[in-house]
Amino acid sequence: MIRFYLLAMGVFLTLGLIPKSHRLMNALAAGNAFFHLALTCAALLTLELPVRYGPTLYLDHLNLYVELITAVGFCAAAFYAKGYTESLMEAGELDPKNLKLFYLAFNLLLVMATAALFSDNLALFWVFAELTTVCAAVLVAILSARENIDAALKYVFIVSGAMLFAFLGLIFLFTLSAQVLGEGTLSWTELMENASGFSPALLLTSFAFAFIGFGAKAGVAPFHTWLPDAYARAPSVSAILSGLMQNLGIYGILRMYALLRVSEAASQASFILIAAGLFSIALAAFSMFQQRNLKRLIAFSSVEHMGLLLVGIGVGTSLALFWALFYMLVHVLVKEALLFAAGILHRQYRSNMREDMRDVFKLQPRAAWTLILGSVAIVGMPPFPLFPAKFFILLESAEISSYLTLAVLLLLILAAASFANFLLKAFSRVTAEGDGSEGGHGKETGYRKKSLQDPYVVRAGMRIPTVFMLALALLLGLWFPEPLRALLEAIVLELGYV
Amino acid sequence: MLEALAYGAVFALVSGTVLPLLYRSKNARQASFGLSLISSVLLLGFAGTVLYTGKEPSFPAFGFLPGLDFTLAADRLTAGFVLLIAAVLPGVSIYSLEYTEHAKSEARKALQAALTSLFVLAMLLVVLAGNMVGFLIFWEIMSLSSLLLVLHDYSSEENKKAGFFYFVMTNISTTFLFLGFISLYRLTGSAEFGPLEYPAGALTLPFLCLFIGFGVKAGLVPFHKWLPYAHPAAPSNISALMSGVMLKVAIYGFLRFLLAAASPELWWGVLILIAGSLSALFGVIYALKESDIKRLLAYSSIENIGIIFIGIGLYVIFRVEGLETLALMSLAGACFHAFNHALFKSLLFLCAGSVVHATGTRNIEAFGGLVKTMPATSALFLIGSVSIAALPPANGFAGELLLYQAFFQASALSANPLLTVFMVIALSSFALTGALAAALFVKLFGITCLALPRSEESRLAEEVEKPMLFGPAVPAVLCILTGIFSKQILSLAGWDIEFPDLLLLGLLLAFIYAALFLAVRAKTEIPDRISETWGCGFPALTPSTEYSSAGFSEPLVMIFKSIYRTRIVHRPEYFDGQESLFKNGHVEIRLLRFFEEYLYIPPALAIDSLSKRVAKLQNGKLDSYVLYAFLAVLTLIIATGVLV
Amino acid sequence: MNTSFLLFALLNPAFALLAAPLYMALIRKVKAYAQGRKGPKLFQVYYDLRKLMHKEAVYSPTSSWVMRLTPCLNLTALLACSLFVPLIFVPEPAGGFGNVIVFLYLLALERFFTALSGLDAGSAFGGMGSSRSMSLAAVIEPTMVVAFAALAFVLKSLNLHEMFALTAGSLLPASPTLVLVSISLFIILIVETGRLPVDNPATHLELTMINEAMILEQTGKNLALLELAHAIKQLLLMGVLINTILPIGLSAEADAGKIAVSALLFLLKAGVLAVVIGLFESALAKMRLFRLPAFYMMAFFFSALTILIEVFA
């Protein structure tokens, strides 16, 4: 079945190469994203899950949920992409010849991610995940400036290198299943059914190796290093898309952990996850503290959140898992809003550095407030929904140890302080009215006065998704939809948590 | 009916938040503050009824999060603190009608008005929240909205620092609340604030966490440093709310926990009492040396929070020792003082706001003579000063009187001699605090309002507009009324405590004063004369010969010189990196900021340098990144090998 | 409110008002004798007050209503205070009068406004006086509170009337420890009334002045009111000390004869105490301002010791 899907999408993409106008290309990308979104929603609403089509295509709540998140992210990104790429082209940063490649990679990335999510086979998942890396790397390198290429290479080398270890893990798993079942398999479902019979030692080993690969994909420290560079160097859209791929890694880890949860190695796996999570949070928090680059700041915050997710998964209770899943969704919403706003500021100032930002409230008030509210959301303050998610994950983590909770909380203070520090310093620079001279900070940054005066005109296509994502996040914070709850509970049940 | 009052108040505040954001006009802002006024009336009705009848309203639960409903709840404790909000709110609202209009731009005016309503709303809902998660949510919104208000003038360097500091401290507070609530949740299995019938040992962790968490927010020494930074930065009406209400919300949270704990331990009380005494003492001692009017008031808030915590500490000690009457008296004292402090501190902050507005400076040394240029504000200021200096029959005295009574009767603790000795020490520090506070407010009022103006700004100061007078007049009247009717109020609130009738005393004082005044007047044969008095040989009295604020506190500074340690700071600059060619130098003698330099800055510096080191890891080189990955892989392999 | 208290409320303030200046004069007289002078007549104080009452009040143009408010307010506070300390007989307590904390804080009220009026005229002397007075008051406050707490502790009540009802009539202090408290009370008396070695009421020198500096700007009737208030304060504190250490003859009943005896006896005892104070003052030199805290510490020590002994023994 996956083959059919790939075939169909292949045809679609080939067709997508025909149009010449940007509008049409963008519409196709948006259409593609909407198509996936609609399909996912339809599947969630109509199908009796889990469903299996053919030997490889497998739909259950978890992969549909992750697909839903991905598709939502892609939809918003597709909207945003038009204005953003146009502005890139106007500035001469993006070669119009590369536009086609951009949209090709854009669409392909979604297709690959979908294929990875819905394949029942771990190895297929692995392969498609690798291919998403390739597509995302192309997107990162699209400006073909040295920095972008550098960032793309880092992405490829680190993630793919780590993914090779994940493959080692898969080989172990295959051996295990061969030993128990007589014939090897890498199907999630079959593995889940038989995991209890597997040798805990080898299962743990395979988990550890798989964790290296999926962790790198998810941006878990110390495999996170590609992330800040990709975020800071790549255009915002690409950053968003590679950020979306982090969920793929988390998805893999979730599945692997679910396998282990029934075996005796569960506690060791938890230990690995929590240690890695804590390490990620700590590293990210400390890296954020003196961060002067907005996108790097956001990138490290992603690392931090991945760390928190790992803690949530590693705690291993159904409540923690429930909220960790919810966390994934909200994190994507808020992170996108932040990156969108950061992209707008980048267009305004042609820089991500906080020294270069001044008069933000005058030039880009909407983006500024989006960033402020987004930061409030991302540091886990109410009324945004990361707050209850954080609360319940930490609540469950206290079962492991109160010190763990305390450590996480203290590190989260640091992360929050970093955002506050950045925003305070970036947004408080005001040019005194009247004198346009080099008063105060103007001189040291060498920032030219001319472009300061005229605000960058934000296209509606860029503004709407920014506000929409934040508004959606806020809505989720105020009202928890019943279907979402049912969905998350179904996932928790499916993963074998009682 | 009761519920409708609460909902009405919440609704009014919500619309007060939304309105100025939707319509950027003066009318919208006025309407917003008008709505605050309305909500305060509704709350008054609500809290009064609950307090008087003891009837607890029942609010329906809203399905909010999976497995967690959102409810409001109110018992007498809640009602007491709702009453506090309702008492402070009218004055602040009226004051803000005019004060907010002084903000720099339309956008900021609108934002200030909206955030003020939001801030009040959040505080109200923290108090009314029926479970811990709701409490935390509104707690965070409260912190956030106040943070944005503190940052209203975000471009000034000082305010930025203040805002950042406030943000970090408030986060630390929330962190410990988180941990405290989480450990309670784990213990009880629910988010409710139910009775905690556990042995005290099980409650140690929650107690410590909540003590620190609420202590930070309330401004307890040594977590107090954010107050003197945040208050000067915040607009004065917000300072009034923050100091008057927000700190009390922290007290409320702490009391909620303590009252729920079925068996507190003695060391809890001792710890609280020690922290309270230290706060009170250090707060007032630092305030004496301060010359920034709002910072001085902030330190004074620390002192008063200390006094409230002394009351709470006494409550716990007496409760553990089984002295119910005394425990009740201490608790009543703490609550009553919290209420009173809300009134007089908001009064003082509002007056300070007027003074700062009229003179354009916060420096006390630049004031003087305001009693002539701003007579009404000065009169209100005097009422505030008298109240906070705990002079009878104003309300500040009533609260402290309860605590003194409890202290004096600590003889009943004779079973535990060491504890009694401890109480004596605490009592003397409490007394010292009270007297120092009186000295402090003699200084503040005397230097600010009396004698000759010490600066041109002060000489030219003009009385502020009407709303800025009527605003503080509300708490001023309440200060006197709650003082005089303290006995009646306490009995209305259901506390049956042996307490002198200040109404009688007040009437007596008024009577004697009137009689004396009339008698003297009748005897006066020669009318009063206004003339130069002997100026110690100086030809004319000039501001420079007047006693200054620093001069006034000098004797106390000498007496407490072990606390006011100074530090000499050298800041040399060199031409070269080897520091051999001296270029420029800066030497400064300043007060040793003990808590800052030994408690706050070292960890901050450590984090800073650590973060710099960590940031270097992300050096942009692929080689390093692969190396990290490689090392991580090796670690994981070894770890797995060990774990298996 | 009972008749006993009503009677007390009429008699006690009147007694205080009338008798207070006498002891100011007496102490002055004793000091004069000690210095080999004759000193003014005992009733000179009354004449002075009367003279002042008839004089006009002169205000500095700098001063404000605070200065005009203070004199009456101070006397009001002290007259109210006189309801708290039984001088001639101990009434049945009523309406919270006699509460020791209220008593202390009424004294604080008086101090607060005196200090403010000192600052009001803007002269350097007034500011200096206020500053010193408030500072020293702050330092003596713990001693005062602990001393009174010790009193309350030993006599098992918060109410001065109840306390002295316990001691009334006995020859000796109710408990030997009260002797220790008395030493503190004596020091408090010295400090609060601004006597040597703390303050020198007789001079107008910058080095020595505290209380006098604050009221330097006050004239005429206002000065008279303040002087009177000061005298009453001294008498009341003397009353507390006397009732503590030598309660003999103090009547606990509102009986005319007994009250008379009690009043006479009090006049006598107070006279003795005034002589002691005068001699004490004569024997000591003015202390440096910053050595005073050590002096106060002694009083604190005695009071704290009282409580310790009561607790441990």
Place this chain on the structure above:
Amino acid sequence: MIEPLFLEGVIKILFVFVLISAALIISTRSLASVLTTYTVQSFLLAAVSFLLYLMEGKSELLLLAGLTLASKVLLIPHFIKRIEEKIKISRDLNFTYLEPTTSLLLSIGLILLSYAFLSRVFEAFALSKLFFFGAVIGLSLTLMGMLVMFSRRKVITKALGYLSMENGVLMFGIFVTELPFILEILIIIDLIILVLLTSILAVGLDSSIEEYRKKIRRLQVWNGGEAL
């Protein structure tokens, strides 16, 4: 049928050669020789696979040998060779973190680690001593490939390091279990795409640096403040 013991002996000899090739990749300075070494290594792998086929007679192994030969011995080296010609760099002289000698010593450590680790978790599952040893070689080859990735400067060398890692994975796969053949194909395709991508990017990065500088200046994205 050839004597299995003899085959085992040959395979063991090949193991040694594989390790030597890995060591050469770590330490050789000339890009051309690194590429040759990689080709040889891949060939050795194909040979091992073929010998195993002779031993066990599973047709997948034969196919695998063929596939390896086609892709890794012919296609990829050819491609990289062209890239190398294009970027006109023939040497990769610089090492970061580790000099060749240290790297070699560390490699021995890695082999020991792999052995110790696998003996703890895997030995019981291996079919025979030979298979266990093959897995050890596979894992250490992977780790050594990673070592190349961070100790060599040029992107092309790094790519070869990655390829050598992949060889390790393949070897591991051969000896630990038999994967479905389709997977092997997919992985190789993935590998080829990755190599293509990185090489193209490497061209951008390693070659005409000056041109990029110009471009960057024009775009004003060069920011002095940012750590590169």
